[in-house]
Amino acid sequence: MRIIAISGSPRSGNCERLVKEAAEGARSEGAEVEIFLLRNLKFAGCCGRDQCYHDGICLVKDEVTPVLKKIQKCDGLIIASPNYFNNVSGLMKNFMDRTNPYCKDKKWKGKKAAIMVVGGATKRSAIRCSRTINDFLWIHGIELVGSRSFLAEGPRDAEQNKDYLKKARLLGKNLAMAKN
Numbered sequence: 041m042r043i044i045a046i047s048g049s050p051r052s053g054n055c056e057r058l059v060k061e062a063a064e065g066a067r068s069e070g071a072e073v074e075i076f077l078l079r080n081l082k083f084a085g086c087c088g089r090d091q092c093y094h095d096g097i098c099l100v101k102d103e104v105t106p107v108l109k110k111i112q113k114c115d116g117l118i119i120a121s122p123n124y125f126n127n128v129s130g131l132m133k134n135f136m137d138r139t140n141p142y143c144k145d146k147k148w149k150g151k152k153a154a155i156m157v158v159g160g161a162t163k164r165s166a167i168r169c170s171r172t173i174n175d176f177l178w179i180h181g182i183e184l185v186g187s188r189s190f191l192a193e194g195p196r197d198a199e200q201n202k203d204y205l206k207k208a209r210l211l212g213k214n215l216a217m218a219k220n
């Protein structure tokens with residue numbers, strides 16, 4: 041199984057650590073995993089012309105372009121976002137908007153995904169953030185295999201929580217084991 045893992049945090053913190061752990065879990069089941077940290081990619085948001093929905097061609101060419109092409113060829117996705125104002129980070133939202141060319145005819149249908157959300161307040165406040173990612177998957181016809189939300193504020197909180205690391209690893213394993 042080929043998996044693309046994406047962290048939507050602008051800092052080197054919890055999402056990043058949990059994505060790496062989930063990737064290790066997936067690799068332990070034989071999956072090939074490539075990780076993309078959105079904070080390291082120079083990319084723009086959607087230009088808004090929406091022609092891409094019909095012709096499948098994104099007019100914006102930047103460092104997200106090859107990532108989208110890789111997703112087209114992968115079997116599974118790991119998506120992690122920090123909870124910002126009860127939603128995904130701006131980086132993650134900009135990334136999601138750039139996937140509009142793949143929506144029509146559900147070009148990503150049949151892929152599977154695992155999602156993680158990290159927030160500093162309550163787990164309850166992460167519900168809408170998870171919902172945004174769920175809706176994104178649903179629009180693309182991607183099947184949700186597992187979802188976790190983590191309570192963490194400081195950038196090293198997840199790193200120091202063995203239970204969180206175990207849960208992230210299991211999520212990755214489960215995704216890799218989810219065969220068609």
Ligand SMILES: Cc1cc2nc3c(=O)[nH]c(=O)nc-3n(C[C@H](O)[C@H](O)[C@H](O)COP(=O)(O)O)c2cc1C
Binds near residue numbers: 123125127161193195
């Ligand atoms: C702009 C901003 C908005 C935030 N909004 C929320 C929020 O609405 N709910 C919440 O639980 N945490 C919120 N947080 C806290 C982050 O979700 C938390 O620090 C999380 O651990 C960040 O994940 P990261 O380490 O992967 O960046 C916010 C943080 C920032 C910087």
